[in-house]
Amino acid sequence: MLRKIRISLAAVCFVLITLLFLGVSWGLSRHIAWVAKIQFLPALLALDYAVLIVLTGVTLIFGRMYCSVVCPLGVMQDVFGRMGKKAKKNRYRRGSGAEIKRQNLLRYGMLAVFVVSLIVGFAPVTTLLAPYSAYGRVVNSLFRPLYDLLNNGLAAFESHYDSYVFSEVQLWMRSVTTFVVALLTLGVLGFLAWRNGRTYCNTICPVGTILSFFSRFSLLRVQMDKGKCKDCSLCEKNCKAAAIDFKAGTVDASRCVVCGDCLEVCRFDALHYSRRLLVERPLSSKSEVESRESKAGSPDMSKRAFVTGAVLATGAAAMAQAKIKVDGGMAVVEDKQVPNRETAITPPGAVSAYNMNRHCTACQLCVSACPNNVLRPSTDPLRFMQPEMSFERGYCRPECTRCSQVCPTGAIRQITKEEKTSIHIGHAVWIEQNCIPVTNGDHCGACARHCPAWAIQMVEKEINGRTVEVPVVDTEKCIGCGKCENLCPARPFSAIYVEGNTMHRID
Numbered sequence: 389m390l391r392k393i394r395i396s397l398a399a400v401c402f403v404l405i406t407l408l409f410l411g412v413s414w415g416l417s418r419h420i421a422w423v424a425k426i427q428f429l430p431a432l433l434a435l436d437y438a439v440l441i442v443l444t445g446v447t448l449i450f451g452r453m454y455c456s457v458v459c460p461l462g463v464m465q466d467v468f469g470r471m472g473k474k475a476k477k478n479r480y481r482r483g484s485g486a487e488i489k490r491q492n493l494l495r496y497g498m499l500a501v502f503v504v505s506l507i508v509g510f511a512p513v514t515t516l517l518a519p520y521s522a523y524g525r526v527v528n529s530l531f532r533p534l535y536d537l538l539n540n541g542l543a544a545f546e547s548h549y550d551s552y553v554f555s556e557v558q559l560w561m562r563s564v565t566t567f568v569v570a571l572l573t574l575g576v577l578g579f580l581a582w583r584n585g586r587t588y589c590n591t592i593c594p595v596g597t598i599l600s601f602f603s604r605f606s607l608l609r610v611q612m613d614k615g616k617c618k619d620c621s622l623c624e625k626n627c628k629a630a631a632i633d634f635k636a637g638t639v640d641a642s643r644c645v646v647c648g649d650c651l652e653v654c655r656f657d658a659l660h661y662s663r664r665l666l667v668e669r670p671l672s673s674k675s676e677v678e679s680r681e682s683k684a685g686s687p688d689m690s691k692r693a694f695v696t697g698a699v700l701a702t703g704a705a706a707m708a709q710a711k712i713k714v715d716g717g718m719a720v721v722e723d724k725q726v727p728n729r730e731t732a733i734t735p736p737g738a739v740s741a742y743n744m745n746r747h748c749t750a751c752q753l754c755v756s757a758c759p760n761n762v763l764r765p766s767t768d769p770l771r772f773m774q775p776e777m778s779f780e781r782g783y784c785r786p787e788c789t790r791c792s793q794v795c796p797t798g799a800i801r802q803i804t805k806e807e808k809t810s811i812h813i814g815h816a817v818w819i820e821q822n823c824i825p826v827t828n829g830d831h832c833g834a835c836a837r838h839c840p841a842w843a844i845q846m847v848e849k850e851i852n853g854r855t856v857e858v859p860v861v862d863t864e865k866c867i868g869c870g871k872c873e874n875l876c877p878a879r880p881f882s883a884i885y886v887e888g889n890t891m892h893r894i895d
Contacts (some may be wrong), residue, residue, distance in 0.1 A: 814868025
């Protein structure tokens with residue numbers, strides 16, 4: 389029953405958070421955003437004490453159930469582990485005492501590195517080690533293009549019947565670097581989980597190490613009744629967390645994720661999930677251990693099976709870049725290129741580049757939620773894969789606050805539509821040599837006509853013996869929404885682009 393309850397709860401959390409990262413309709417996303425905010429590390433960075441107290445309390449009562457129910461990366465590893473068990477049963481091994489000591493040294497060392505990086509604000513390390521964020525990048529970079537491709541197929545199909553439940557979305561790769569990192573993450577974690585269960589959780593994951601301190605004192609835990617145990621070793625060979633030592637008759641509560649697999653495979657009712665007060669004295673004498681080793685005998689390793697699997701189709705993401713835009717069915721319109729900004733643009737609600745760097749774990753949830761295609765992962769080493777804004781495919785609409793509503797860490801603080809219109813995230817800069825009135829002598833004024841803040845005015849200026857109207861930017865009025873940059877007809881670089889403000893200014 390414990391295992392069935394755990395699987396049901398894990399399935400619900402896993403499906404909801406996957407839908408969130410896939411960027412489902414906003415009507416559903418805003419109701420399931422809480423799944424991201426109950427993750428341990430985002431709650432820690434956001435200083436959400438209520439969530440932290442609940443998660444710590446649950447761990448002190450039930451053990452590390454968070455890792456097998458709430459954490460999406462943990463559940464994903466269970467899926468790969470299940471595939472491995474189908475290929476070969478009883479595949480896991482705990483390892484010798486020396487191996488366990490080396491793993492413990494590694495896990496505490498990685499936790500120390502994580503904490504130091506968090507304190508000094510070195511984002512690349514915290515970004516790569518955060519488990520929740522790693523899963524978000526996998527879904528957003530690898531599975532989101534497939535989801536969008538399916539959505540566009542349904543939109544094209546139903547349009548023939550004058551139905552428009554689905555609307556077509558742009559297919560494009562937001563970051564090649566993030567795509568490669570996500571692919572490597574999926575490959576490495578998938579292999580480790582398929583081969584030996586939760587190796588990552590008990591050696592690398594900082595959240596698993598932190599929760600292991602509390603799970604040592606959990607009230608409820610899996611424990612062994614040595615009087616009933618027949619030393620078949622099935623529990624140890626099916627423990628994905630390497631928490632069971634059947635020879636010593638102990639279950640390491642700091643490693644156990646309370647998945648319930650051992651309870652299911654034990655044929656002698658020797659394992660129970662019960663109160664810690666009922667734990668019996670572990671085997672201590674050398675003679676007791678040797679006696680169990682002699683009774684255990686050699687494990688049956690004769691069964692073999694062929695490994696089956698499937699390769700995910702990720703080519704759709706790369707194909708997105710090849711999309712050709714045609715103006716009037718005749719002239720090919722050249723795609724815009726990203727300008728070389730001296731200061732990156734952080735989204736409204738981020739407050740400052742410093743706040744973004746200290747709190748963001750690069751989970752890509754805001755990138756998934758952005759309906760305007762302006763958020764994408766950064767390639768800057770100091771802001772590795774954290775979101776930044778660029779306006780080649782859209783602009784930041786003043787009425788949209790979705791990124792601030794889904795961010796679980798406080799990197800983008802929640803704001804209202806009214807507050808957003810008064811936040812200055814950057815300012816427009818005019819590039820004379822790219823401007824159409826200067827290069828062609830034609831009248832344009834697109835930037836001034838579309839500016840929602842009335843920050844751009846067209847003024848006459850004599851250039852090369854000609855009097856032309858060129859834009860002048862009032863930086864005090866400009867909010868940095870990027871509409872002028874996005875709608876500027878100059879190609880491949882816009883004649884006007886936005887430079888970010890290191891610290892946002894609020895009127």
